[in-house]
Amino acid sequence: MDVSGFIWPVDQSKVVRFTNGTGRGFGDRRSNGARYHAGCDLYAPRKTKVFAVTYGRIVNYYPFYKSGTYPYDYAYCLMINYGHFVMNHGEILRDLPKGIGVGTIVKPGDLIGYLSSCNMQHTEIYCNTETRNKAWYKGSGQPGTLCDPTTFLINLAKSNGVTIA
Numbered sequence: 619m620d621v622s623g624f625i626w627p628v629d630q631s632k633v634v635r636f637t638n639g640t641g642r643g644f645g646d647r648r649s650n651g652a653r654y655h656a657g658c659d660l661y662a663p664r665k666t667k668v669f670a671v672t673y674g675r676i677v678n679y680y681p682f683y684k685s686g687t688y689p690y691d692y693a694y695c696l697m698i699n700y701g702h703f704v705m706n707h708g709e710i711l712r713d714l715p716k717g718i719g720v721g722t723i724v725k726p727g728d729l730i731g732y733l734s735s736c737n738m739q740h741t742e743i744y745c746n747t748e749t750r751n752k753a754w755y756k757g758s759g760q761p762g763t764l765c766d767p768t769t770f771l772i773n774l775a776k777s778n779g780v781t782i783a
């Protein structure tokens with residue numbers, strides 16, 4: 619995919635390696651092997667800004683993961699349909715910036731949220747018009763619409779001058 623003009627989704631200049639096998643990568647084991655990680659984790663501190671990658675429309679927003687650090691800091695996911703793909707901007711704070719919600723039209727670099735105390739954006743990509751995330755359980759196979767975002771994210775980091783280390 620051509621990523622020119624696309625924006626790295628997290629406000630950071632350096633990200634911890636998120637490739638397969640790091641524990642942060644696509645397909646890495648979760649829940650003692652009962653399921654697989656459906657995305658890539660982009661680590662950054664709580665309240666780091668999250669940006670729209672390109673032109674799109676917010677299609678869903680719902681509680682996603684219970685964060686342990688702050689009792690009321692439930693991590694949400696924001697699903698954006700970017701036309702050629704849908705991204706789950708996962709594990710963001712419940713409170714969204716003003717004017718952001720389901721139905722909002724976004725452009726590259728728009729502020730769409732902040733990271734929760736999970737201290738990462740859990741990033742999933744779907745290849746069609748999904749509006750909810752799909753869990754990847756052992757035995758049931760990789761959900762048909764779920765794509766491996768690794769190469770896309772590596773290219774996006776490179777084009778935005780974000781170091782992966």
Ligand SMILES: [Zn+2]
Pocket residue numbers: 655657658659739740741
């Ligand atoms: Zn994750």
